Amino acid sequence: MSVHLLQTATSVLLKDPTASLGDVARAAGVGRTTLHKRFPTRAALVRAVANDALDLIDSVSCQVDFGSDDAIEDLITRLVALGPRVEFLLRFPGLERDEELRTRIEAMDQPVLDLITRLQGTKLRRDLPAWWILHTLYAGLFNAWEAINYGRLAPLDAPRFVLTTVFEGVANVGTADRT
Amino acid sequence: MSVHLLQTATSVLLKDPTASLGDVARAAGVGRTTLHKRFPTRAALVRAVANDALDLIDSVSCQVDFGSDDAIEDLITRLVALGPRVEFLLRFPGLERDEELRTRIEAMDQPVLDLITRLQGTKLRRDLPAWWILHTLYAGLFNAWEAINYGRLAPLDAPRFVLTTVFEGVANVGTADRT
DNA sequence: TGCCAGCTGAACATAGGTGTACCGTTGTGA
DNA sequence: TCACAACGGTACACCTATGTTCAGCTGGCA
Numbered sequence: 348m349s350v351h352l353l354q355t356a357t358s359v360l361l362k363d364p365t366a367s368l369g370d371v372a373r374a375a376g377v378g379r380t381t382l383h384k385r386f387p388t389r390a391a392l393v394r395a396v397a398n399d400a401l402d403l404i405d406s407v408s409c410q411v412d413f414g415s416d417d418a419i420e421d422l423i424t425r426l427v428a429l430g431p432r433v434e435f436l437l438r439f440p441g442l443e444r445d446e447e448l449r450t451r452i453e454a455m456d457q458p459v460l461d462l463i464t465r466l467q468g469t470k471l472r473r474d475l476p477a478w479w480i481l482h483t484l485y486a487g488l489f490n491a492w493e494a495i496n497y498g499r500l501a502p503l504d505a506p507r508f509v510l511t512t513v514f515e516g517v518a519n520v521g522t523a524d525r526t
Numbered sequence: 527m528s529v530h531l532l533q534t535a536t537s538v539l540l541k542d543p544t545a546s547l548g549d550v551a552r553a554a555g556v557g558r559t560t561l562h563k564r565f566p567t568r569a570a571l572v573r574a575v576a577n578d579a580l581d582l583i584d585s586v587s588c589q590v591d592f593g594s595d596d597a598i599e600d601l602i603t604r605l606v607a608l609g610p611r612v613e614f615l616l617r618f619p620g621l622e623r624d625e626e627l628r629t630r631i632e633a634m635d636q637p638v639l640d641l642i643t644r645l646q647g648t649k650l651r652r653d654l655p656a657w658w659i660l661h662t663l664y665a666g667l668f669n670a671w672e673a674i675n676y677g678r679l680a681p682l683d684a685p686r687f688v689l690t691t692v693f694e695g696v697a698n699v700g701t702a703d704r705t
Numbered sequence: 706t707g708c709c710a711g712c713t714g715a716a717c718a719t720a721g722g723t724g725t726a727c728c729g730t731t732g733t734g735a
Numbered sequence: 736t737c738a739c740a741a742c743g744g745t746a747c748a749c750c751t752a753t754g755t756t757c758a759g760c761t762g763g764c765a
Contacts, residue, residue: 364619365544367722378743383724440543440619472698478678479669479687480696486665490658499657508658516695517659519651546752557713562754 352377352385353399356392357435364440368392393439397448400432404455413462416470422459423484423513424506427491434492437485456481487513531556531564532578535571536614543619547571572618576627579615582608583634592641595649601638602663602692603685606670613671616664635660666692 355375359366368389372379386392407425411418426433436442436452443449463477471480487509494500500508534554538545547568551558565571586604590597605612615621615631622628642656650659666688673679679687 368724369722379723380725380744381742384742387724389723467698470698471696475687475691475696476678479673479691482669482673483666483691483696486669487662490661490665494658494661499655508654512654512658512662512695514695514697516691516693517650517654517662518693519646519649547754548752558753559714559755560712563712566754568753 351375352382353396354432357396357400357432360393360396360439361431361435390445393442394445394448397436397439397442397445398451400429400436401448401451401455403429403432404436408455408458413458416466418462419466419484420510422462423488423509426488427505427509428502430492430495430502434489437489459484483513484509530554531561532575533611536575536579536611539572539575539618540610540614569624572621573624573627576615576618576621576624577630579608579611580627580630580634582611583615587634587637592637595645597641598645598663599689601641602667602688605667606684606688607681609671609674609681613668616668638663662692663688 352375356371359371359374363370368382369379371392372382375382382392386395404426407422407429411422411425415421443452460477460481463471463480467473467477467480490512491500491505491509494508495502495505531554535550538550538553542549547561548558550571551561554561561571565574583605586601586608590601590604594600622631639656639660642650642659646652646656646659669691670679670684670688673687674681674684
């Protein structure tokens, strides 16, 4: 029940970051009073949604073997599946102004940055900084979520799209057709 | 003068989309009354900022030879230079709800989509839809602007970062070092 | 000097979001 | 059946953003 509330709040606030608490409550099929009882202020609601997304990512991180050489592929595939909950984290305006959230986000980025740095010894190019590669990954994820949202991209195609584009780029290599 | 006002409005609204008109006026060193005289409503201001960005893109488009094989590289290099004005266009929440703006944005995208489709015969891969490639380009631009904004990326490095990443990807191809 | 145009700050009314208190309803368990 | 907790709705007070009006100030110009 409370889970459904957070999910609804995520999608409503993601579609319109200025949506009122009344809008959120109505979309969740809940009285505004009840919403206020669970989340006393708007800031509390936003923080709860963000922390929920971070919990989701944490639970995914646990399942990924960061020592493996395919850790990035695995991580991305799992993140794509999370969808809007995580998109909220990347795009909701003003989240970075919350001290607690920002440190949690940075803490979440760190192991991935370390992974990237390690893989720059082998499968990742060395002439780009790790943070740039990280942001490129995030951008790919965001593109996929957005495309899914607009109905342009099938969710099952998303991981392949993201991985292909981020790793290999959009240029046509060689003369052969790679269909 | 009015140009400076629009630039300031762009950066203020981009940093905090919920910023009040008072904030914008103060940042521009202008009275709130004056701001209201130039842009009667908040929506008018936002639309003016967006249209200004679209004008900027139009003027850039005119300088690009869309028939050339290097048109994409040229276009991206020029777009990177535009910075936050165009970033506003891609990220300000709710812009797509303005009918006039949405059609203008779509009209702006069309020639690029056509260009991508044409280049998919030669230098761009055919196993990804054109719209996906377009959004990948935009994502690269956005990453660059954000990184520049945070001071992590030198503006002069930006075009190379974007082009390299988008076209070639972040994977290390071959065993040789490509520094 | 007098006129005018543009800008400014102050003041005001309005609207909408937000947070709180209160009350009636519903459903559950003793 | 009764007690109790959870929920929904109404009503209220408060605050902020917004849009408008008005009067004063400044600088250019005839």
